[in-house]
Amino acid sequence: MSSLAEHSPRKGQSLEKQVDTVRVFDQSFYWLAVIGAIGIGGVLLWIAVQIGLSALPAIQSYGVDFLTTTTWDPVRNIYGVLPQIYGTLISAAIALVIAIPVGIGVAVFLSENFLPNAVRTPIALAIELIAAVPSVVIGLWGIYVLIPFLRPFYNFLYENFGWIPLFSTPPRGNSLLTLGLVLSVMILPTIIAISRGSLIALPRDLRQGALALGATRWETILRVLIPAAFSGIVGSIMLALGRAMGETMVAAMLVGNSNQITPSLLAPGATIASLIASQFGEAGREQVAALLYAGLILMILTLIVNILAEIIIQKFQNVE
Amino acid sequence: MATTEDTIGRTKKINLTRSARTPFRSYFDFFMTFLTGAFTILTIVPLVALVWDVVRQGIDRLGIQSFTELPPPPGLEEGGFGNAILGTLITLGIAAAISVPFGVLAAIYLSEFGRGTRIAYGVKFATNVLAGIPAILAGLFAYTVVVLTTGGFSAFAGGVALSVVMIPIVVRATEEGLLLVPQEMRQAAVGVGATNFQSISRIVVPAALPSIATAVTLALARAGGEAAPLLFTALNNNFWSTDIWQPIATLPVLIYFYAIIPYEAQKEIAWAAALVLLGIILIVSISSRLLARQRL
Amino acid sequence: MNSDTINTPNSTSSNTTQEAILRAENVSVTYGSFQALRGVTLDIPKNQVVAFIGPSGCGKSTLIRCFNRLNDLIPGTKVGGKVTYQGVDIYGDKVDPVQVRRRIGMVFQKPNPFPKSIYDNIAFGAKINGYKKSEMDEIVERSLRQAALWEEVKDKLKESGLSLSGGQQQRLCIARTVAIEPDVVLMDEPASALDPISTRKVEELIQELKENYTIVIVTHNMQQATRVADLTAFFNAEAEEGGKRFGYLVEYNKTEAIFNNPKEEYTRQYVSGRFG
Numbered sequence: 001m002s003s004l005a006e007h008s009p010r011k012g013q014s015l016e017k018q019v020d021t022v023r024v025f026d027q028s029f030y031w032l033a034v035i036g037a038i039g040i041g042g043v044l045l046w047i048a049v050q051i052g053l054s055a056l057p058a059i060q061s062y063g064v065d066f067l068t069t070t071t072w073d074p075v076r077n078i079y080g081v082l083p084q085i086y087g088t089l090i091s092a093a094i095a096l097v098i099a100i101p102v103g104i105g106v107a108v109f110l111s112e113n114f115l116p117n118a119v120r121t122p123i124a125l126a127i128e129l130i131a132a133v134p135s136v137v138i139g140l141w142g143i144y145v146l147i148p149f150l151r152p153f154y155n156f157l158y159e160n161f162g163w164i165p166l167f168s169t170p171p172r173g174n175s176l177l178t179l180g181l182v183l184s185v186m187i188l189p190t191i192i193a194i195s196r197g198s199l200i201a202l203p204r205d206l207r208q209g210a211l212a213l214g215a216t217r218w219e220t221i222l223r224v225l226i227p228a229a230f231s232g233i234v235g236s237i238m239l240a241l242g243r244a245m246g247e248t249m250v251a252a253m254l255v256g257n258s259n260q261i262t263p264s265l266l267a268p269g270a271t272i273a274s275l276i277a278s279q280f281g282e283a284g285r286e287q288v289a290a291l292l293y294a295g296l297i298l299m300i301l302t303l304i305v306n307i308l309a310e311i312i313i314q315k316f317q318n319v320e
Numbered sequence: 321m322a323t324t325e326d327t328i329g330r331t332k333k334i335n336l337t338r339s340a341r342t343p344f345r346s347y348f349d350f351f352m353t354f355l356t357g358a359f360t361i362l363t364i365v366p367l368v369a370l371v372w373d374v375v376r377q378g379i380d381r382l383g384i385q386s387f388t389e390l391p392p393p394p395g396l397e398e399g400g401f402g403n404a405i406l407g408t409l410i411t412l413g414i415a416a417a418i419s420v421p422f423g424v425l426a427a428i429y430l431s432e433f434g435r436g437t438r439i440a441y442g443v444k445f446a447t448n449v450l451a452g453i454p455a456i457l458a459g460l461f462a463y464t465v466v467v468l469t470t471g472g473f474s475a476f477a478g479g480v481a482l483s484v485v486m487i488p489i490v491v492r493a494t495e496e497g498l499l500l501v502p503q504e505m506r507q508a509a510v511g512v513g514a515t516n517f518q519s520i521s522r523i524v525v526p527a528a529l530p531s532i533a534t535a536v537t538l539a540l541a542r543a544g545g546e547a548a549p550l551l552f553t554a555l556n557n558n559f560w561s562t563d564i565w566q567p568i569a570t571l572p573v574l575i576y577f578y579a580i581i582p583y584e585a586q587k588e589i590a591w592a593a594a595l596v597l598l599g600i601i602l603i604v605s606i607s608s609r610l611l612a613r614q615r616l
Numbered sequence: 617m618n619s620d621t622i623n624t625p626n627s628t629s630s631n632t633t634q635e636a637i638l639r640a641e642n643v644s645v646t647y648g649s650f651q652a653l654r655g656v657t658l659d660i661p662k663n664q665v666v667a668f669i670g671p672s673g674c675g676k677s678t679l680i681r682c683f684n685r686l687n688d689l690i691p692g693t694k695v696g697g698k699v700t701y702q703g704v705d706i707y708g709d710k711v712d713p714v715q716v717r718r719r720i721g722m723v724f725q726k727p728n729p730f731p732k733s734i735y736d737n738i739a740f741g742a743k744i745n746g747y748k749k750s751e752m753d754e755i756v757e758r759s760l761r762q763a764a765l766w767e768e769v770k771d772k773l774k775e776s777g778l779s780l781s782g783g784q785q786q787r788l789c790i791a792r793t794v795a796i797e798p799d800v801v802l803m804d805e806p807a808s809a810l811d812p813i814s815t816r817k818v819e820e821l822i823q824e825l826k827e828n829y830t831i832v833i834v835t836h837n838m839q840q841a842t843r844v845a846d847l848t849a850f851f852n853a854e855a856e857e858g859g860k861r862f863g864y865l866v867e868y869n870k871t872e873a874i875f876n877n878p879k880e881e882y883t884r885q886y887v888s889g890r891f892g
Binding site: 025043137185303306 | 341345348349352353355356357359360362363364367369370373374377421422424426428429430432440443445447450453454455456458461464465484515516517520542544545546547548551552555575579580587590591594601602605606609
């Protein structure tokens with residue numbers, strides 16, 4: 001498709017001079033828009049390069065050991081983020097284990113005509129609003145309302161299933177499990193919105209084709225519609241994973257910021273983001289460098305996940 | 321032709337009732353509908369509970385002094401968080417001043433010049449990836465770019481960090497708004513001899529202005545609730561400040577600090593501040609969505 | 617228009633000796649406040665090909681979708697009168713539409729293969745309807761042979777159904793429908809999205825399928841009706857006072873009679889191409 005810009009020059013007309021000044025103005029506006037657009041890519045690149053460069057001194061001092069050691073000692077300046085990487089992945093995994101079935105289920109429920117439109121629309125709006133709640137407010141609520149509410153359940157798990165390593169430590173409210181639970185709610189809107197969008201975008205013929213073969217409604221959903229919308233759903237899960245790994249305030253307020261690796265989900269832990277948020281304020285020069293290194297790792301993790309998500313979703317849209 | 325008729329359930333007598341299904345097929349459908357319906361309710365419950373609790377906990381402490389007074393030093397009772405509200409507005413103002421022109425220009429490129437081009441594809445890709453960057457990394461970025469070069473924490477550094485959060489939202493929502501402007505309007509403008517700039521600035525952008533305004537509002541609502549980018553850029557300030565080169569208090573950072581210190585008065589202030597922040601953000605989010613829906 | 621003429625075609629068609637597998641008795645369909653179809657009565661005899669013809673908006677597609685209860689999917693649809701399949705009222709209280717559709721298959725206007733492999737497109741219906749896994753290869757081959765597609769796809773059963781040409785996709789959809797051995801196959805303008813060669817193949821296929829199945833085909837192509845159908849029903853749309861249009865059955869008879877010796881003036885005009 002030809003852009004508008006190509007139509008504008010009108011050479012060889014009587015008003016040539018005036019047209020020329022207008023043209024120069026027009027051209028500069030075009031280039032300004034181009035710069036604005038390419039600038040987005042520039043900002044992304046700048047952020048990546050800037051954080052990478054800032055982390056360079058720490059990369060030189062701590063090397064690859066930074067990723068595989070578990071000590072975080074600002075006094076002796078020994079730094080390793082394995083517990084934080086572990087905590088980031090585990091809490092995100094807990095969140096996904098809950099949010100994937102629930103999210104896809106809700107996406108299906110809200111894309112089918114189980115409910116009249118007058119009920120469906122407000123529910124969809126409410127789910128969008130979950131994403132709008134500031135994470136610091138969720139953290140505050142988590143500390144003073146959710147954790148006291150969950151404590152009896154945690155005690156129950158510990159007392160009855162303490163022999164399972166996952167529940168083998170006396171529960172403190174702040175834990176990887178608490179963080180994972182809250183993250184699951186926070187990433188649901190992402191999974192629901194995108195999965196629902198790709199389910200709704202499916203051609204109507206597909207559903208009719210399955211029903212005409214004598215499939216029940218849920219056979220149609222599970223065997224035809226969900227597989228057909230699969231890449232959109234996977235993309236939404238990847239985006240949600242990126243959000244879960246990068247979420248900072250809720251992690252800092254609910255995970256307990258404890259530098260340890262234990263198999264127990266009831267024990268406090270830490271994530272990369274919670275480490276940066278809770279330590280940066282009082283950090284000295286060396287420690288800031290180490291935190292920037294940690295930031296670089298978080299960036300690489302989330303960039304990989306987000307780029308994969310985008311590729312999957314774009315591919316899906318091209319098929320449509 | 322050899323047919324394999326009557327291999328399954330095709331009895332001589334026609335049975336078209338549910339009993340012709342295997343029991344599993346019948347119950348499975350009921351079960352799945354029930355399960356996903358329960359999931360839907362389960363998803364809404366935390367939101368309702370959270371809003372209810374924030375209102376309940378925050379309302380007592382909320383008063384006129386919340387907006388006009390400084391927070392109390394530890395141990396004292398009275399006070400508000402007026403400086404944090406002002407600080408949030410200032411940092412958001414700085415963030416909007418950077419992200420809105422930038423984002424709108426990029427959106428104009430995407431919808432008016434670059435439709436279908438490889439550049440546009442790349443720009444959209446970059447926008448989506450940028451939207452997925454954790455907010456804390458926007459903070460680290462602004463820390464290394466602004467705080468380290470200007471020699472200190474400042475409202476300006478906070479604004480830069482928040483602008484990174486806002487840009488992708490502004491671009492995406494503005495582009496959507498511009499795409500809703502009918503193609504005929506552009507053709508009509510160009511048809512009467514308008515240049516691109518004239519057509520876009522006098523016809524297309526004004527027509528899309530309500531959606532651009534919604535886009536900016538949504539981006540502000542999102543950025544206004546972020547604490548992570550501000551923790552080591554704008555930092556915090558216990559006093560009134562309007563100097564953009566000084567640290568400044570903001571609502572999210574104030575809530576974070578007061579949530580994790582063991583003083584009752586501060587905790588109450590955190591709840592009241594959470595109520596104010598949540599109230600503004602929910603009202604803005606709901607009304608802009610309703611407005612956007614009406615336009616469609 | 618006098619209402620007697622609507623019902624009389626039934627009597628003329630009933631001189632075909634076969635038993636009626638599907639029967640519409642005074643069927644009316646409304647979508648909300650819009651009446652799509654009014655007072656249709658006709659019999660579909662077993663192992664015959666019946667064509668529904670008529671101008672667009674005459675309700676022929678609406679009627680075919682009553683036969684497998686696919687109208688259920690459109691909110692606000694009301695079906696009045698009675699539709700019976702082998703004597704059972706398919707809109708009866710206890711009737712499960714899933715069971716109806718399992719016996720009365722459908723091929724759509726636009727080919728709509730599932731985004732699955734060719735093999736799985738066929739196996740899907742068979743699996744959900746309880747055919748054994750061990751039979752599956754056989755069912756797939758039999759169905760593809762019946763749909764005259766086997767030779768073209770036997771070496772690429774694992775490829776996506778969407779990779780086939782439009783005509784092949786439509787035959788895949790026919791294969792998928794016959795895989796579960798329905799009694800009746802409904803076809804809603806099955807060739808209208810196809811090129812002439814594919815159209816001919818589908819028409820030949822209909823002739824062959826007639827041996828085992830009863831076929832109801834909606835078509836806007838009168839030549840097609842003369843080529844494939846034993847019986848033809850002509851529908852028309854009429855506006856009543858107030859401008860509301862509704863569809864109704866004008867005449868139903870042997871195809872030959874409809875085209876060469878129509879009893880109704882409207883039919884005569886339509887088949888001679890004077891309107892529609």
